[in-house]
Amino acid sequence: MIFQKDIETLPRKEIEAIQLERLKWVVKYCYDNVPLYHQRLTDCGVLDGAKIKQLSDIEYIPFTTKDDFRDNYPFGLVAADMKDIVRIHASSGTTGKPTTGVYTKEDLDIWSDCVARVACAGGVTPDDIIQISFGYGLFTGALGLHYGMEKLGATVIPASSGNTQKQLMMLRDWGVTGIVATPSYALYLSEAMKEAGYPLSDYSLRLGILGSEPCTVSMREQIENNFNIRVSDNYGMTELGGPGVSGDCEARDGMHFAEDHFLPEIIDTDTGKRLGEGEVGELVVTTLTRKGMPVLRYRTKDITKLDYQPCSCGRTHCRMAKTMGRTDDMLIIKGVNVFPTQIENILINIPDIAPHYMLYITRKNYRDSLEIKVEVINEALLDNYQMLDGLKKRIEAKLQSILGLRTKVTLVAPKTLERFQGKAKRIVDLRNQ
Amino acid sequence: MAIKQLSIFVENREGTLVTVTDAIAKAGVDIRAMSVADTNDFGIFRLIVTDIAKAKQALDDANAFVSVTEVVGVAVQDEPGALAKVVKILADNNINIEYMYAFITVSKQFAYVVLRVEDNAAAEKILTEHGITLVTEEDMAKL
Numbered sequence: 368m369i370f371q372k373d374i375e376t377l378p379r380k381e382i383e384a385i386q387l388e389r390l391k392w393v394v395k396y397c398y399d400n401v402p403l404y405h406q407r408l409t410d411c412g413v414l415d416g417a418k419i420k421q422l423s424d425i426e427y428i429p430f431t432t433k434d435d436f437r438d439n440y441p442f443g444l445v446a447a448d449m450k451d452i453v454r455i456h457a458s459s460g461t462t463g464k465p466t467t468g469v470y471t472k473e474d475l476d477i478w479s480d481c482v483a484r485v486a487c488a489g490g491v492t493p494d495d496i497i498q499i500s501f502g503y504g505l506f507t508g509a510l511g512l513h514y515g516m517e518k519l520g521a522t523v524i525p526a527s528s529g530n531t532q533k534q535l536m537m538l539r540d541w542g543v544t545g546i547v548a549t550p551s552y553a554l555y556l557s558e559a560m561k562e563a564g565y566p567l568s569d570y571s572l573r574l575g576i577l578g579s580e581p582c583t584v585s586m587r588e589q590i591e592n593n594f595n596i597r598v599s600d601n602y603g604m605t606e607l608g609g610p611g612v613s614g615d616c617e618a619r620d621g622m623h624f625a626e627d628h629f630l631p632e633i634i635d636t637d638t639g640k641r642l643g644e645g646e647v648g649e650l651v652v653t654t655l656t657r658k659g660m661p662v663l664r665y666r667t668k669d670i671t672k673l674d675y676q677p678c679s680c681g682r683t684h685c686r687m688a689k690t691m692g693r694t695d696d697m698l699i700i701k702g703v704n705v706f707p708t709q710i711e712n713i714l715i716n717i718p719d720i721a722p723h724y725m726l727y728i729t730r731k732n733y734r735d736s737l738e739i740k741v742e743v744i745n746e747a748l749l750d751n752y753q754m755l756d757g758l759k760k761r762i763e764a765k766l767q768s769i770l771g772l773r774t775k776v777t778l779v780a781p782k783t784l785e786r787f788q789g790k791a792k793r794i795v796d797l798r799n800q
Numbered sequence: 801m802a803i804k805q806l807s808i809f810v811e812n813r814e815g816t817l818v819t820v821t822d823a824i825a826k827a828g829v830d831i832r833a834m835s836v837a838d839t840n841d842f843g844i845f846r847l848i849v850t851d852i853a854k855a856k857q858a859l860d861d862a863n864a865f866v867s868v869t870e871v872v873g874v875a876v877q878d879e880p881g882a883l884a885k886v887v888k889i890l891a892d893n894n895i896n897i898e899y900m901y902a903f904i905t906v907s908k909q910f911a912y913v914v915l916r917v918e919d920n921a922a923a924e925k926i927l928t929e930h931g932i933t934l935v936t937e938e939d940m941a942k943l
């Protein structure tokens with residue numbers, strides 16, 4: 368099922384026509400109502416949008432960054448009258464003040480449409496009973512999914528997070544068919560469910576809509592196996608209004624972007640130049656319909672690529688690949704851009720090794736080198752030196768074909784690499800020592 | 801008939817060697833045969849010991865990465881050409897030796913050799929037919 372079929376299956380030409388019209392609108396709207404944008408649009412000569420003739424003319428407009436949100440905290444980027452604002456969300460900043468997101472009534476309406484599209488694409492139907500195990504509060508995730516699910520017509524249980532036994536009780540007793548949670552909480556709940564000992568047949572769970580933090584393939588598979596469900600991923604952030612920006616369809620071959628409400632671009636992180644279709648770079652997003660807090664060319668710091676080819680599901684909106692990393696995490700080794708998540712995705716798919724690794728970058732005689740330590744876990748390999756050496760060479764070859772970089776793989780014994788509780792620190796860069 | 805061999809993953813040669821031999825000594829187990837295959841990066845220690853279960857437990861407790869496989873133990877006359885004869889018998893019967901190494905202990909009459917082949921049973925049968933003495937787990941404990 369496609370939630371807004373007429374919009375989600377529009378021919379590309381028509382999508383672009385809508386985008387151009389809305390881009391002109393949002394540029395003028397920002398120019399007229401937000402001092403920061405007024406100044407910037409004046410400086411770059413775009414003014415109220417007179418210079419925008421085609422979509423690519425967006426490149427004349429300067430980027431908006433996380434710093435702009437911080438510098439204009441809390442309401443400096445609000446374009447609508449405060450009397451028309453009906454909701455304020457915020458994301459907890461890891462440092463300093465939170466980032467605010469403000470919504471008019473119309474914004475909320477569009478937001479629930481976008482989330483309903485994502486939910487529908489992820490397999491949710493009006494017959495489903497959805498337990499929302501995101502923490503409710505300032506965070507956009509819980510209420511975003513809540514209203515989107517209701518709009519779709521599903522039954523919503525606002526469970527919030529915490530109290531594991533109660534979560535499991537509701538899952539069992541109330542015939543819950545879908546769960547919304549962060550990947551890590553879903554994994555935790557699924558393990559707790561196994562420990563609780565009730566047979567899977569006591570549950571009606573069939574799908575999961577995960578979000579608000581990156582989900583690796585191995586994590587997704589573990590959650591799917593433990594719960595015996597199908598999981599889909601979605602993308603969004605407070606700066607862009609929360610979840611609903613893009614989401615997996617049944618093909619799970621990239622997340623469909625709500626292109627009538629958001630204009631995505633991929634840029635080269637270093638030069639800021641727009642990149643072509645399929646090229647990997649930083650995602651930049653312009654909101655096309657938001658009134659409370661519109662954003663022009665927001666640098667998400669997420670690395671991904673866009674695919675405009677038709678999808679087997681019938682939707683025509685472009686697909687964004689699962690994020691490959693954050694520009695903050697990007698390593699430049701021998702002039703090649705490398706993301707730790709790229710390496711992780713390669714290692715996860717190689718049997719005989721554990722999903723733990725460490726990266727060591729060193730410099731000798733002005734030459735960088737990357738060493739990757741992985742734990743070999745298949746003891747059958749110990750019988751034969753050639754098999755162990757072959758494993759090492761296979762990993763090196765795979766890394767070289769994907770990263771375009773020669774690396775040195777070192778096999779180590781199981782359980783010898785550090786295990787991280789919170790944010791993993793798998794990169795040791797020794798080049799400046 | 802085959803005897804059990806310990807294969808231990810080696811990350812750093814000196815460190816692992818000390819850990820392994822220490823753990824085995826503390827468990828009161830003797831090493832009968834030993835070989836090391838390594839490069840700069842990693843390697844494999846292979847050991848034949850007097851009590852495999854005890855040694856495996858001690859190594860697991862020491863967090864060593866160990867596997868147990870079966871190999872063929874052969875007693876060869878301690879005289880020139882005796883080992884070559886064993887190798888030839890196997891080669892003539894299309895049995896490929898992946899690797900071999902010698903026991904530390906020798907008796908007056910015999911030297912003992914560990915052979916790794918694909919099919920232990922076939923190798924044992926052929927060797928026995930040619931009058932070669934095989935070493936059993938029990939023999940080893942007595943050596």
Ligand SMILES: [Zn+2]
Binds near residue numbers: 682
């Ligand atoms: Zn699709």
